[in-house]
Amino acid sequence: MSQAVTLLSGGLDSVTLAYHLREDWGLDLIALSFDYGQRHKKELMVAGNMAYELGAEHHTITLGTNDGSHPYPKPLATILAGSALTDESVPVPDGHYAEESMKQTIVPNRNAIMLSIAYGVAVARGAKLVAFAAHSGDHAIYPDCRPDFVAALNGALNLGNAWADPVPEIQGPFLNISKADIAREAVRLKVPIAETWSCYKGGDIHCGVCGTCTERREAFELAGVTDPTPYADLTKHYAEVQS
Amino acid sequence: MSQAVTLLSGGLDSVTLAYHLREDWGLDLIALSFDYGQRHKKELMVAGNMAYELGAEHHTITLGTNDGSHPYPKPLATILAGSALTDESVPVPDGHYAEESMKQTIVPNRNAIMLSIAYGVAVARGAKLVAFAAHSGDHAIYPDCRPDFVAALNGALNLGNAWADPVPEIQGPFLNISKADIAREAVRLKVPIAETWSCYKGGDIHCGVCGTCTERREAFELAGVTDPTPYADLTKHYAEVQS
Numbered sequence: 001m002s003q004a005v006t007l008l009s010g011g012l013d014s015v016t017l018a019y020h021l022r023e024d025w026g027l028d029l030i031a032l033s034f035d036y037g038q039r040h041k042k043e044l045m046v047a048g049n050m051a052y053e054l055g056a057e058h059h060t061i062t063l064g065t066n067d068g069s070h071p072y073p074k075p076l077a078t079i080l081a082g083s084a085l086t087d088e089s090v091p092v093p094d095g096h097y098a099e100e101s102m103k104q105t106i107v108p109n110r111n112a113i114m115l116s117i118a119y120g121v122a123v124a125r126g127a128k129l130v131a132f133a134a135h136s137g138d139h140a141i142y143p144d145c146r147p148d149f150v151a152a153l154n155g156a157l158n159l160g161n162a163w164a165d166p167v168p169e170i171q172g173p174f175l176n177i178s179k180a181d182i183a184r185e186a187v188r189l190k191v192p193i194a195e196t197w198s199c200y201k202g203g204d205i206h207c208g209v210c211g212t213c214t215e216r217r218e219a220f221e222l223a224g225v226t227d228p229t230p231y232a233d234l235t236k237h238y239a240e241v242q243s
Numbered sequence: 244m245s246q247a248v249t250l251l252s253g254g255l256d257s258v259t260l261a262y263h264l265r266e267d268w269g270l271d272l273i274a275l276s277f278d279y280g281q282r283h284k285k286e287l288m289v290a291g292n293m294a295y296e297l298g299a300e301h302h303t304i305t306l307g308t309n310d311g312s313h314p315y316p317k318p319l320a321t322i323l324a325g326s327a328l329t330d331e332s333v334p335v336p337d338g339h340y341a342e343e344s345m346k347q348t349i350v351p352n353r354n355a356i357m358l359s360i361a362y363g364v365a366v367a368r369g370a371k372l373v374a375f376a377a378h379s380g381d382h383a384i385y386p387d388c389r390p391d392f393v394a395a396l397n398g399a400l401n402l403g404n405a406w407a408d409p410v411p412e413i414q415g416p417f418l419n420i421s422k423a424d425i426a427r428e429a430v431r432l433k434v435p436i437a438e439t440w441s442c443y444k445g446g447d448i449h450c451g452v453c454g455t456c457t458e459r460r461e462a463f464e465l466a467g468v469t470d471p472t473p474y475a476d477l478t479k480h481y482a483e484v485q486s
Contacts, residue, residue: 048311062316064305073305080367109363112403116359120352124323144403152402156395160355160387
């Protein structure tokens, strides 16, 4: 069976992509999650659980940095500072994902870093495909989620690994569909939706009001499919929807 | 002063590049070394020493992977298997660097991985330049040391970080010169040549016969400048030179 290396954060998008690759394309999965010092480790635990349910080989890639001031490395995110995703001194912004405040949730060059490592694993393992779950709703704020970036990075890594057999290809199967489409796909593919994890805040259940929670809930509403996810704060969300 | 993020392995090439950036271009350096499970850690120690002599800020980036079978991550190289550089079950090949056997020393996609992380640091720190020391002698065997790869990766990362200010540029200032030219530069720039470390074998002094030692010695011979490096095995080398 053909293999794909796929990025698996444990969120709705990457988990749905993994089910899509397995069910629709018949691929054997090598799923990679990344521990770079994100604010909470919950998504890594969820990613491991999802990989187990998928029957996928799973590796958590750890990225650290050491400036000599400590005996052990600190998370890589500590030198990619200023991000609400990783830096506890920056509050997690609430509200819609596409707003200016969400730029704080950017880790510089994150997709290139993760895709480059995934590409190396694909070369080593003879996998033809490297996949990730960026979608059209990500384009506005994250330039490294756009089709032109993916095509350019794919071209560069093809050149840099010209001797590989096969030369892997990076694909973003959801690049031209919306998160609402992904929610519909998740239902069709019988993804364990409530077990996936999107929230930036890392509580026991989804907060319901941070950027990714807002985007997730909106996607199910737009798709017209039932969202089985339990949310902590329904009130604030519905107040916003009404206004 | 303008900043550059530069890859620093502790070898002759990357150390000479760092001196070049500091002395000739007047740049303030953020030097990055990478611990991905290479066969010996000696180069990391040397890189730290060289950064100290350069007065450069220095970070060792650690890359690990965890498949759940151990409580702690193993080096990333363990899933980029089959390389003489990282896998102690594969013998280090002796002889000339450009030979077929040297393909064993390839870690898949290594330059893209290191440059992507360096690029993220450059964006986070507002550095304009990301530099690495690939030279023309690397082109034949390593496609990710060729000018077309560097241009393509730079283009991709420019696109993916379009909002960065400034948008950093990847440069390989030695891409079109030979290692003999670098040896001459090292002498001109008063690089502490004997303190740099090239050998793949990680002994107390350079072995003198592995691929990188062979290439290093040849470079000084071709450049017609004195090589102050102590080598363990001079006999075998000179026997080969005579034949």
